Amino acid sequence: MLTSILKRTAVTAVALAGLTTAAFAQLELKIMAPAAPGGGWDGTARSMQQALTASGVAKSVQVSNVPGAGGTIGLAQLATSNKGDGSTLMVNGFVMVGAILLNKSPVTLAQTTPIARLTAEALVVVVPANSPVKDAKDLADRVKADPAKVTWAGGSAGGADHILAALFAGTVGADASKINYIPFSGGGEALAAMLGGRVTAGVSGYGEFEGQIKAGKLRVIGVTSSARLANAPDAPTFKEQGVNLEVLNWRSVVAPPGITAEQRKTLGDAIEKMAKSKEWAEILKARGWDDAYLGSADFETFLKGEEVRVEKVMREVGLVK
Template sequence: MKKVFALLLVCLFVVVVAGCGGQAEKFPTKPVTLIVPWAAGGGTDAIARGLAKNTEKALGQNITVNNVTGGGGAVGHGAGLNAKNDGYTVTMITFELLSLPPQKLVPFTYKDYDLLMRLNTDPAALTVKADSPFKTVKDFVDYAKANPGKVNVGNSGPASVWHIAAGLLEEKAGIKLNHVPFNGAAPAVTDLVGGHIQAVTVSPAEVQSQVKAGKLRMLAVMSDKRDPNFPDVPTFKEAGLDITFATWRGLAVPKNTPENVKKVLADAFKKGYDSPEFQAFAKKAGLGLAYAPAAEFKTFLDKTSANTEAVMKKLNLTK
């Protein structure tokens, strides 16, 4: 009788432990937060919200987008890096993870995260008001040469991707611009529409609605090919300047997030990415989709990081 009782206790113990273990390993059991280091309304925010909406079903939980702005992307990236590594906080990492470290503005790099995937790449575009006297890149460059430092060009933060894009334009065209920083592309574009600055060097997706509404005019894109959403807009190469430059966006979680948790997140976000709804959304928004899994994403960042630092050194943006 005692042996039977002891056996029952052992069985009960095994069942309880197994049940507890299974419950502990289940993920997710509550909503997930997606940190966006930039202001609402910009390209990063747009792709984050579109992806979150179409990933919730696959994940089985709500995904809340949290815009954590400031410091040219430093504040949001830092918040994501320092979050608990339980998978409930994902960060939309951006190009600035490559440009902030060379300036000694942050004590971390992309290597301090666990990568999930790359989502897209978007070229820079030079855009002005629809009633601007600048009809072409040549008009813009000629005026800037004759008026050094007088053309106010908005960007998404000091030494941000779009600041570097404008810096490349300066270098290649031999001009001097006045760089005006904002907490993201959206407020920069708003100020351009309002006539407070003369141009922006943000992505086509971030000015698409205003261009199509007739409020802004895109002069050229920094890519090898014309943007399919703007077939009449030339590339900078076609406009006489050899400039190609683009941003990228991806997903990452804090270092040492459990492998099973990362797999659940990666699988769910990939399903959201592949959904017809998200693909249609991205196409309509003008976002250049360019998926890459974690390993391929890291290889891309290793190469891009070295190239970015080299460009920044030429522009005297490093410390």
């Protein structure tokens, strides 16, 4: 008896979460997460679903998953099957820019309709606490002296971490094509390699290393934001150390190609309303994401800049021929 009540409570809690909507909203949206359930983009999509319905911006939001190939499979589907569909959005981000080049995707982000940039996370370069490398200059000297000897641990090849390592080498005047970057599957493995002293430096989103940094097991060489992070005032930026390096791992939403200007405005307004709602602010806080809202037009310009930059780096590293 108790069990069945419990089960029902849990079940209704799950079922109701997406349904508490304000009565007046009429918008019905579909959000595609171009990743498997449980991943980062899926988390963004489901959080948006929650914020859009809870704040009353949309009447209903359905999340679907089209996983595979750094999101490019979902991208292809958005550009073909959803063409001209003004009620569908897709979550994407910085990583997709690289994945498109790497996977030689026939569809690019230029074919989508940018709607908004939502969040951004600064990356961080760390070394084990007992490492002789002290700061960005130290690391730069070593990379310049012998790039092979400086091993970098981070996420997948061609992802944000890899691009940062290459940008760092390029910025300090070393040969970016010679960096010794070792991709690990999942943050845990890269972190273990760092703590075990197997690699020289590690790259990841700040949040992933935060616990170890605060525990004193890892030392921050630099963060990639323009100013010091609010939650880590002791961690120096690269900029202040004279390395002109700024990389943000951002997440955004885009709409299919071929929608009307009016549809674009409706979607843009809805997402703007969501991004400024208190429900979204709560989610950002709970998930540890930084608000990086950019409206449709600004985001479009920003996106073009990122595409150029990433392509240049990937050519230098030899990931794209």
